[in-house]
Amino acid sequence: MKNWIKVASAAAIGIALSASAANAAWEKVVVATEGAYPPFNMVDENGKLIGFDVDFANKLCETAKIECEIVAQDWDGMIPGLLAKKYDAIIAQMSITEERKRSIDFTNYYSNTPAVFVGKDTMKIEAYKDGEVMEDALDGMVIGVQRSTTHANFLEDNFPNIEIRMYGTQDEALLDLTAGRVDATLADSGTLDDWLKSDAAKGYGFVSNQFAPSEWFGDGAGIGIRQEDQDLKEILNKALAEMLANGSYDELNKKYFPAINLHPN
């Protein structure tokens, strides 16, 4: 059924495309972001949208040579608004999930905050290297992690000889880290990076490399588009690949997250 729709819509697009000049349908693209997820997207004092997602969207459109308008949209209405054609693309750190794929489509992922271990500055953990899990890297350690997260699953699946402490929130895990009751904690590098800037984090830091194998951590955040707009998906994917190749993505990444690699895979 779904395939049938896809084939039919592809055929329809094919007809539409051959009728008009290529790309003509996408001279102008309206992009929605949330504006409430710093530092990815937020509003400044003048009510202007700023952040990594906004800069990324502008650069992407520039690379694709299309005109873009960026609008703010509440998170809850993000997908309905796209389907109602209030805008054509979502750039708001929306993770690519199977459930969302039932109603919309995604481009390739454009950012993925990798996982990282945080512990005392003096320690060093090598749990994931060159696409391989180092099963004995953490032997005998007590690792804190937030329960019901991809990070908890990653630890449980791969490290039989450690003690895993599961917390309701990441804050609790960090409390126990500073109290010395866990040796290290594994979490999203964006969250941890933020915490490391606080006073409580003195003497602590990233103690491992950053990794995000998709088997455990999913596919990251993609640009949300309507399922019928396969031509737009192609345009955006091409522009994204170009940005990654010519270093302009890297520049943006460094500007917002000097210590994190947002495109690890």
Next chain:
Amino acid sequence: MFEDLIYVLGKYDTWLWRGFLLTIELLVISVTFGTLLAIPLAVARVSKKLWIQAVPFAFIYVFRGTPLIGQLFMMYYGVGQLISNIDGIQDHWSWAYLRNPYWYCLLTFVLNTSAYVAEIMRGGIQNVPSGELEAARACGMTPWTTYSRIIFPRMWQMIWPAYTNDVIFTLKATSLASTVTMMELTGAARKIVARTALPYEAFISAGVIYLIIVYTLTFGFKGIERYLRRNERRKDKQPGTAKAASA
């Protein structure tokens, strides 16, 4: 639904089993030590001297008057944090125990259980018929003998149904242990939900295990209750009530 249940039970049986063992362990230890601690508390609570009464009163008031989860957090994050800040404690041999959530969790449960049980016991002690106490005094029993021969046996008889209730309450309370990283039965079910996105199957599995535990408990406690009330059964066989039996 049924297939999912089989899937959950088949794949995560070790998680549930380990959760079950930890739940039982927490229950048995907290009830045992909670009850032992409750006895002196209850005795002090019925003292006629105000200053003896005050200490258990304050203790019971605080532990019954605040939510258990708050006590657990106070103990684990509050007290635990203070201990961890003591100079050099983290290099001391005792740190291996002091950093472990298990002891904080157990201590909270023991104290909480003892507060509830002490209050139940106080009610039992105060309801021992004054005639029996007077008789004991008339026989020349010391307070110690009065307690061990008269008051405590009478008290147990009276409080047993309420005590059973409290043990079951403690069983449910152990489910809070997962909030301080102890993966007992509810914690195990939560973990399964996080993995499989099958909340019904996971919580039904855990729920059924709780029901089995409660059934076993009620059955055993009923037996003990019959034993505690053995003197009343003997009374029934006396000629005075024989008429009722023959009717």
